[in-house]
Amino acid sequence: MQPTSHAFVENAHRALNDAQLHAALGHMKAGFQDKRAATIARMPEFEDLRDQGRAIKNHTLAHLDAYLERFEAKVTETGGRVHWAPTPAEARDAILKICQAAGARTVTKGKSMIAEEIALNEHLAANGIEPIETDLGEYIIQLRGELPSHIIAPAIHLVKEQVAESFYAHHTELDPKRPLDDARALTDEARAMLRQRFLAADVGITGANFLIAETGSTVIVTNEGNGDLTQNLPRIHIVIASIEKVVPTLEDSATILRLLARSATGQEYSAYTTFSTGPKRPGDLDGPDEFHVVILDNGRSALLGTPAQETLRCIRCGACMNHCPIYASVGGHAYGWVIPGPIGAAINPGLIGLEEAGHLPNASTFCGRCESVCPMRIPLPSIMRHWRERQHERKLSPGTVRAGLGLWAWAARRPRLYRFGTRLAAALLGRLGRRRGRLKRLPLAGGWTDWRDLPAPEGRTFQQHWAARRSGAGR
Amino acid sequence: MVSGPGSMSGTSSSEARDAPRIGLFVTCLVDFFRPSVGFAAVRLLEQAGCAVEVPAAQTCCGQPAYNSGDRADSKAIARDVIAAFEGFDYVVAPSGSCAGMLSHHYPELFADEPEWERRARDLARRSFELVAFLVDVRGMQAVADAAYAGRVTYHDGCSGLRELKVKRQPRALLSSVAGLELTELPGAEVCCGFGGTFCVKYPEISNRMVEEKAADIVGTGADTLLAGDLGCLLNMAGKLKRQGAPVRVRHVAEVLAGMTDTPAIGDTPEP
Numbered sequence: 001m002q003p004t005s006h007a008f009v010e011n012a013h014r015a016l017n018d019a020q021l022h023a024a025l026g027h028m029k030a031g032f033q034d035k036r037a038a039t040i041a042r043m044p045e046f047e048d049l050r051d052q053g054r055a056i057k058n059h060t061l062a063h064l065d066a067y068l069e070r071f072e073a074k075v076t077e078t079g080g081r082v083h084w085a086p087t088p089a090e091a092r093d094a095i096l097k098i099c100q101a102a103g104a105r106t107v108t109k110g111k112s113m114i115a116e117e118i119a120l121n122e123h124l125a126a127n128g129i130e131p132i133e134t135d136l137g138e139y140i141i142q143l144r145g146e147l148p149s150h151i152i153a154p155a156i157h158l159v160k161e162q163v164a165e166s167f168y169a170h171h172t173e174l175d176p177k178r179p180l181d182d183a184r185a186l187t188d189e190a191r192a193m194l195r196q197r198f199l200a201a202d203v204g205i206t207g208a209n210f211l212i213a214e215t216g217s218t219v220i221v222t223n224e225g226n227g228d229l230t231q232n233l234p235r236i237h238i239v240i241a242s243i244e245k246v247v248p249t250l251e252d253s254a255t256i257l258r259l260l261a262r263s264a265t266g267q268e269y270s271a272y273t274t275f276s277t278g279p280k281r282p283g284d285l286d287g288p289d290e291f292h293v294v295i296l297d298n299g300r301s302a303l304l305g306t307p308a309q310e311t312l313r314c315i316r317c318g319a320c321m322n323h324c325p326i327y328a329s330v331g332g333h334a335y336g337w338v339i340p341g342p343i344g345a346a347i348n349p350g351l352i353g354l355e356e357a358g359h360l361p362n363a364s365t366f367c368g369r370c371e372s373v374c375p376m377r378i379p380l381p382s383i384m385r386h387w388r389e390r391q392h393e394r395k396l397s398p399g400t401v402r403a404g405l406g407l408w409a410w411a412a413r414r415p416r417l418y419r420f421g422t423r424l425a426a427a428l429l430g431r432l433g434r435r436r437g438r439l440k441r442l443p444l445a446g447g448w449t450d451w452r453d454l455p456a457p458e459g460r461t462f463q464q465h466w467a468a469r470r471s472g473a474g475r
Numbered sequence: 476m477v478s479g480p481g482s483m484s485g486t487s488s489s490e491a492r493d494a495p496r497i498g499l500f501v502t503c504l505v506d507f508f509r510p511s512v513g514f515a516a517v518r519l520l521e522q523a524g525c526a527v528e529v530p531a532a533q534t535c536c537g538q539p540a541y542n543s544g545d546r547a548d549s550k551a552i553a554r555d556v557i558a559a560f561e562g563f564d565y566v567v568a569p570s571g572s573c574a575g576m577l578s579h580h581y582p583e584l585f586a587d588e589p590e591w592e593r594r595a596r597d598l599a600r601r602s603f604e605l606v607a608f609l610v611d612v613r614g615m616q617a618v619a620d621a622a623y624a625g626r627v628t629y630h631d632g633c634s635g636l637r638e639l640k641v642k643r644q645p646r647a648l649l650s651s652v653a654g655l656e657l658t659e660l661p662g663a664e665v666c667c668g669f670g671g672t673f674c675v676k677y678p679e680i681s682n683r684m685v686e687e688k689a690a691d692i693v694g695t696g697a698d699t700l701l702a703g704d705l706g707c708l709l710n711m712a713g714k715l716k717r718q719g720a721p722v723r724v725r726h727v728a729e730v731l732a733g734m735t736d737t738p739a740i741g742d743t744p745e746p
């Protein structure tokens with residue numbers, strides 16, 4: 001997809017003035033934060049588990065090539081095929097070729113952020129193949145022609161009235177007077193509409209939460225069971241995943257699965273956890289005739305050995321965005337690319353470039369809440385700072401900001417001069433604000449005073465008072 | 476006892492000899508906006524049996540540069556701070572954010588310079604946020620003589636909370652202030668939207684965050700908001716005052732030290 005991250009400020013402005021979005025995002029605390037907190041409170045070993053999860057992924061990333069090769073060997077051994085895709089274009093083409101060879105007219109899709117990253121739907125549609133999203137949230141945004149705004153809850157930016165509107169507009173074969181005023185009715189309707197599509201699809205495409213090197217299996221977790229129908233009913237199953245999804249063993253995936261649902265939705269486990277290994281064997285009752293795994297790099301391997309490598313531990317649970325006050329203010333679309341929130345701010349500059357994604361690691365107060373909930377202990381703020389440093393080195397930050405900071409830093413290194421300057425400024429502002437105790441407006445400080453008052457300085461600096469006290473002159 | 480800028484408590488000479496020497500890291504915001512917080516810190520530290528000094532060669536901890544990706548300037552400023560505070564038993568700051576910079580980020584900054592890293596680690600080991608220092612290091616369990624008639628709510632500044640684990644210490648001391656009633660703030664651990672340069676770089680987002688914070692504060696019915704970081708306090712006070720909310724805003728040290736005759740942050744002085 002074409003990123004709009006460079007327009008983050010404008011995107012955010014629009015989002016902040018969208019009342020429906022504000023209402024929709026308001027549900028995140030009860031929906032995600034409280035549930036996660038309650039589940040974790042019941043699990044005393046959670047912190048140890050985080051350490052284990054981190055260790056598994058660190059080990060895997062240190063031997064990534066070896067584990068990916070082992071995974072490929074196992075997939076081949078079990079009758080499947082691995083397709084390596086360094087770029088999104090190569091991933092799209094690999095998938096299109098498989099679909100075309102099968103003479104596919106429609107494909108069903110389970111939720112996959114990698115499919116979003118490579119803009120798969122557009123590519124299939126442009127080549128005469130109809131992609132059908134089967135995850136409820138993805139289905140809704142597909143109808144609306146929107147992008148997901150969250151990695152586990154793609155339609156979280158919508159209120160249910162908006163969903164009903166879309167259903168009335170698209171499901172024209174149904175009674176226009178039917179009631180669609182609760183979540184149940186909406187879910188039932190989507191399920192009924194999708195049922196026919198599952199049966200008719202020629203190819204099923206899913207993502208993967210894990211690729212397991214020792215067995216060549218892929219794993220998905222869902223709450224709707226749509227993933228199983230997507231991958232079991234059609235003749236061909238294509239898995240699309242990125243390189244960092246590999247883990248060495250089944251045991252490792254079990255460890256990380258214990259972290260995943262708890263961090264994501266506060267469930268102990270998702271409703272469905274599905275392991276798929278190879279195509280149907282002789283004597284198997286079901287399963288696809290062909291099993292393909294398309295593995296995307298798209299800039300990830302270039303992050304190895306850099307501070308941003310740690311982002312590759314991410315298991316896409318969404319906890320960081322669920323707890324992020326910036327995300328809660330502007331929603332996911334403002335970030336302008338597939339991965340929003342703190343993990344987007346930490347990884348997107350590596351995937352789509354710092355020129356495009358430069359705002360994202362800057363739009364953070366470094367409050368650290370994301371890092372404190374990340375099950376994989378990814379130091380998200382430090383990685384955002386790493387990108388800010390690269391920006392500074394490459395002079396990508398605005399010249400005025402750089403000049404201002406440079407001047408300030410120059411003065412901060414000269415305490416006598418600094419004391420002199422602050423004394424004058426404190427006296428001036430103190431006098432301006434003396435009557436009210438605060439300033440309503442201040443030239444060059446609109447970023448502050450457009451939105452809030454500036455409390456006035458007391459008038460003399462601490463250093464002034466202290467020097468006076470030292471010299472015995474008193475006040 | 477200290478009555479404000481200008482006088483100093485008399486500690487007997489033997490006490491003075493045993494007293495740990497504290498270098499007060501005033502912080503640039505306290506120095507500029509609200510010296511009273513610095514004097515409240517001095518009083519509290521003296522009550523905790525410390526001898527307080529204020530090195531003149533201090534300006535700022537360097538966070539504006541550090542968080543803007545300017546590593547060279549951050550290091551230069553950090554070197555000055557490290558040098559200025561060498562030799563003190565402890566370095567104490569009335570701010571979780573600045574104390575976190577000294578104790579967590581300076582060592583990181585010098586990861587590639589062993590000699591400076593050693594000195595940074597030495598400073599880090601000695602650096603504390605004020606209230607955590609009083610409680611955890613000096614074993615203070617109750618304030619000396621402070622009283623405050625009011626219903627108070629408390630915001631946990633992000634760095635203090637998450638980097639330095641400052642949470643129970645201010646509450647422990649506040650519970651000993653005569654007349655003070657603490658009502659917990661819903662979302663006390665959610666960022667107020669200050670974030671240093673963030674609040675002027677992304678003012679609209681910062682505004683949304685502080686709006687939500689202000690609504691939570693007003694919702695508690697408290698008449699006073701306290702926190703341990705002047706940056707957050709200026710932001711929240713600025714918003715509350717702009718909205719005309721009748722909430723007084725103070726640094727927690729002012730209340731703990733019993734130094735609350737100054738106008739609250741952003742409040743109109745009594746005529």
Ligand code: SF4
Nearest residue numbers: 314315317318320374
């Ligand atoms: S960065 Fe951490 S919290 Fe965020 S999605 Fe990834 S694993 Fe989850």
